[in-house]
Amino acid sequence: MNVLEATGDAAIRGLGYIGELTIQFWSGLCVSPHVLPIIGKHGRWRAAVRQMAVIGVDALPMVGIMSVCAGFILAMQTGAELRRFGALQYVMDVVAVGFTRELGPLLTAFVVSGRSGSAFSAEIGTMVVTSEIDALRTMALDPIEFVLAPKYVATMIMIPCLTIMSNAFGILAGAGFMYISTKITLGMYLRYIFNSIELRDVVTGLLKSLVFAAIIVNVGCLEGFRTRGGPDAVGRSATSAVVWSTFLVILADVFFTAIFYLLHQV
Amino acid sequence: MADPVISVDSLTVQYGDHRVLNGVSLDIQPGEVMALLGGSGSGKTTMLRHIIGLERPTSGTVRIRGVDINRCSPKELKDIRCTMGVAFQECALFNSMSIEENVSLPLRELTNLADPVIEIMTYMKLVAVGLGQAAKQMPQELSGGMKKRAAVARATALDPEILVFDEPSAGLDPIVAAGLDEVILALKRAFHMTILVVTHELASAFRVADRLALLYQGSLVDVGTKDEFRASTHPRIRQFLDRVPDPIAEGTAVRDHFLELAGMAGGRK
Numbered sequence: 089m090n091v092l093e094a095t096g097d098a099a100i101r102g103l104g105y106i107g108e109l110t111i112q113f114w115s116g117l118c119v120s121p122h123v124l125p126i127i128g129k130h131g132r133w134r135a136a137v138r139q140m141a142v143i144g145v146d147a148l149p150m151v152g153i154m155s156v157c158a159g160f161i162l163a164m165q166t167g168a169e170l171r172r173f174g175a176l177q178y179v180m181d182v183v184a185v186g187f188t189r190e191l192g193p194l195l196t197a198f199v200v201s202g203r204s205g206s207a208f209s210a211e212i213g214t215m216v217v218t219s220e221i222d223a224l225r226t227m228a229l230d231p232i233e234f235v236l237a238p239k240y241v242a243t244m245i246m247i248p249c250l251t252i253m254s255n256a257f258g259i260l261a262g263a264g265f266m267y268i269s270t271k272i273t274l275g276m277y278l279r280y281i282f283n284s285i286e287l288r289d290v291v292t293g294l295l296k297s298l299v300f301a302a303i304i305v306n307v308g309c310l311e312g313f314r315t316r317g318g319p320d321a322v323g324r325s326a327t328s329a330v331v332w333s334t335f336l337v338i339l340a341d342v343f344f345t346a347i348f349y350l351l352h353q354v
Numbered sequence: 355m356a357d358p359v360i361s362v363d364s365l366t367v368q369y370g371d372h373r374v375l376n377g378v379s380l381d382i383q384p385g386e387v388m389a390l391l392g393g394s395g396s397g398k399t400t401m402l403r404h405i406i407g408l409e410r411p412t413s414g415t416v417r418i419r420g421v422d423i424n425r426c427s428p429k430e431l432k433d434i435r436c437t438m439g440v441a442f443q444e445c446a447l448f449n450s451m452s453i454e455e456n457v458s459l460p461l462r463e464l465t466n467l468a469d470p471v472i473e474i475m476t477y478m479k480l481v482a483v484g485l486g487q488a489a490k491q492m493p494q495e496l497s498g499g500m501k502k503r504a505a506v507a508r509a510t511a512l513d514p515e516i517l518v519f520d521e522p523s524a525g526l527d528p529i530v531a532a533g534l535d536e537v538i539l540a541l542k543r544a545f546h547m548t549i550l551v552v553t554h555e556l557a558s559a560f561r562v563a564d565r566l567a568l569l570y571q572g573s574l575v576d577v578g579t580k581d582e583f584r585a586s587t588h589p590r591i592r593q594f595l596d597r598v599p600d601p602i603a604e605g606t607a608v609r610d611h612f613l614e615l616a617g618m619a620g621g622r623k
Contacts, residue, residue: 130462223446226406227460228435234463 105310105332112232112313113306116240119233123241135238143204143239144246148253151199155254158191159183159261167269176270180277181284183262188289192255194341197300200247201333205308208239209329212312213322221313236309247301248294255293292348299344300337307333357420359384359516359548360405365414367400367572374400376572377414387542387549389563391594394554396569399443402520402552406440407431418516436464439509443521445501447493453480453504454489460511479507483537499530506537510545517547523555535561556595568594 125133166182212235215221224231263277272280311329315321358381367375374397382388392398403409404416407423415422418434426434447456458476461467467475480486483503493501502522509517519538523531535558541547542562553559559566566583568575568591575590576583583591592598 219442219444219446220448222403222408223440223442223448225408226435226438226440227464228432229460229463 108314109306109310112236112310113302115232116236116306116309119230119237120241122233123237132238136241139238139242140246142207143200143242144249147199147203147246147250150203151196151250151254152257154195154199155187155192155257156261158195159187159258160265162186162191162258163262163265167265171269177280180262180266180280184259184281184285185289187255187258188285188293190293190341190345191258192251193293193297193300194337195258196247196250196254196297197304197337198334200243200250200301201304201308201330201337204239204243205304205329205333206326208305208308209311209315210322210326212309213315213325214319216313216315217318217322231313236305239309240305243301243305244298247304248297251294251297255290288352292344296341296344299340303336303340304333307336356384358382358417359386359419360550361415361417361420362401362405363415363417365401365404365416366412367397367404367409368412374572375404375411378569378572378574380567380574380577382548382550384548385542385546387538387551387562387564389559389566390550390552390569391554391556391559391566392569393594395571397572398552398554398569399520401569402518402550405550406438406518407435436512437514438516438518439512439514440518441502441505441509441520441522443524445493445505447501447504447508449493452490452492453485453496453507456493456504457508457511460508464512476511479511480504482510482540483507484533497530499526499533502526502530502534503537506534506541510541513545515548517541517549519549519551519553521553521555522551523553523558528557531555531558532561534558538562570594 121127122129123132123136163179163183167176167179170176170178170182212221215235221231221235224234259281262281263272263274266272266277267274308329311325311332315325360380360382362378362380365375365378366373378397378401380388380390390398390401400409404411405418407416410424416424418438421430421434423431423434447453448459451459454476457479458472461472461475465472477486477489480489483506485500485503485507488496488500488504493504496504506519506522517538522534522538526534538549538551539562542549549562551559551562560580563580565577565579567577568583570590576586576588578586583595586592586595593600
C-alpha cells in the first residue's frame with residue numbers, strides 16, 4: 089500500500105468514525121428526554137442520577153486537586169515573568185481569564201475523559217462481549233435509550249457543573265499564590281477577579297464544556313458499542329475511548345476558540 | 355400443515371471470503387421443539403443470530419409468522435421481538451441488576467402493568483424455573499445452572515410464543531443440564547411455545563426436541579424426527595451421532611499429528 093492509499097484509507101476511516109459519532113449523537117439526543125424526571129419513562133431518571141454521582145460527585149476531588157495545582161502553576165509561571173515588569177497584579181487576570189475560558193473546561197474534560205469516558209467504553213464493551221447488548225435488542229429495548237441516554241444526560245449536566253468547580257478551585261489557587269507573594273487578602277483578590285472576569289468568558293467556557301461533554305460521552309459509548317472479541321478487546325476499547333476523546337476535545341477546543349476569537353473581533 | 359412460525363429460506367451468510375451459511379432453509383411449526391444440531395463452527399449460532407434478527411443475511415429470508423424480519427418496519431420488528439424470548443449461551447444477565455430486576459425488566463419496559471402485578475409475575479417466572487429463593491441475589495452470586503435458569507425466566511417474562519435457546523446445556527454438569535431440559539419441556543407443555551434449541555449436546559437434543567436439524571459446514575444436512583435421525587444412514591448424521599472424529603489432516607492419524615507437533619515426525623527419535 090503506498091502513502092496515497094494509506095492516507096486515503098485513514099481519511100475514509102476517520103470520516104466513517106465521525107459519521108458514526110454524529111448518528112449516535114443524534115440518536116442519543118432524540119431519546120434523552122426518556123431519562124428525564126416527570127416527562128421520562130417510569131423510574132428511568134434514577135439511572136441518570138446514579139451516573140451523575142459517578143461522573144460528577146466522584147470526580148470532584150480529582151478535578152479540584154488538578155485545578156488547584158494548575159492554578160498555582162499558572163500563577164507562579166506568569167508571576168515570575170510579570171514581576172520583572174512590576175505587573176504582578178495581572179497574574180489575577182491571567183488566572184481568571186485563563187481558567188474561565190480555557191483551563192477549567194479543558195482540565196475537566198481530561199479528567200472526565202480519563203475516568204468516565206474509559207469507564208463507559210469498558211462497561212458497554214463488556215456488555216457487548218457478554219451478549220447483554222444483544223439481549224436488550226432481542227427484548228425490543230433500544231441500547232441507545234437504555235444504556236447511552238442516562239450517561240448522555242448525566243455527562244451533559246455534570247461536566248458544566250464540574251467546570252464551574254474547576255474554575256473556582258483554579259482561581260482560589262491563584263489567591264493562594266497572590267497572598268504568599270504580595271499579601272493580597274482573599275477579599276481583595278476576589279473583588280479584583282470579579283471586576284476582571286466578563287460574563288462572556290464564563291459563558292464561552294461553559295459552551296465549550298458542553299461540546300466536550302458530548303464528545304466524551306459519545307466517543308466512550310461508541311468505542312464500547314464497537315467492541316468485538318473478548319476481554320482484551322474491552323481494554324483496547326477503553327484505551328481508544330480516552331485517546332480519541334482527548335484528541336477530539338483538543339480539535340473542538342481549537343475550533344471553538346477560533347470561532348469565539350473571530351466573534352470577539354467583529 | 356399449519357403455516358410455519360419460523361421460516362428460513364435460502365439463508366446465506368458470508369463474511370468477506372468466508373461463507374458461514376450456504377442457502378439454508380428450515381421451517382419450524384407452531385408448538386414444535388426444534389433442535390438445531392451441529393459441531394463447533396458449523397454455523398448454528400450464526401443461524402440463530404439471523405433468526406432472532408440480530409444480523410442481516412447476505413441473501414435469503416427469515417420470516418417470523420410470515421413477516422420478513424429484515425424487510426419489516428421497526429414497529430413490526432419490535433412487535434415480533436415482544437413475542438420472542440431468547441436465552442443466550444452466556445446467559446447475558448445484567449450484572450448491575452438483581453435476578454428479580456433482570457426478569458422484571460421486560461415487564462417494566464414493555465408493559466403498563468402496575469408494580470405489584472409485575473412483582474407477582476416476576477416471582478411466578480422465577481418459581482417456574484426453581485429460583486424463587488434467589489430473587490434478590492445478584493447474577494455473580496449464582497452458579498452456572500442457576501444463571502441459565504434465570505436467563506430462561508427472563509426470556510419467558512412476556513409469555514412469548516417463540517422461545518430460542520443458544521446452547522442451554524453448555525458448561526453444565528449432566529444433572530443440571532437434565533434439569534434445564536425438564537424446564538424446557540415443562541414450558542412447552544404449559545404454554546405450547548414454539549421452541550428452537552441450538553445445541554451440540556445429543557442427549558439434551560433427543561430429550562427435548564420433536565424434530566432435529568443438522569448443520570455441517572454451513573449447509574443443512576437433514577431435518578427429521580428423532581426416530582428418523584436414529585435410523586439415518588447419512589454419513590454426517592452417523593458421524594455426529596456416533597461421535598466419530600474428523601481426521602485432523604488428510605491421511606494423518608491423531609498419533610502421527612501429535613508426534614509431528616512435538617517435532618518427532620516419522621516416529622520416535
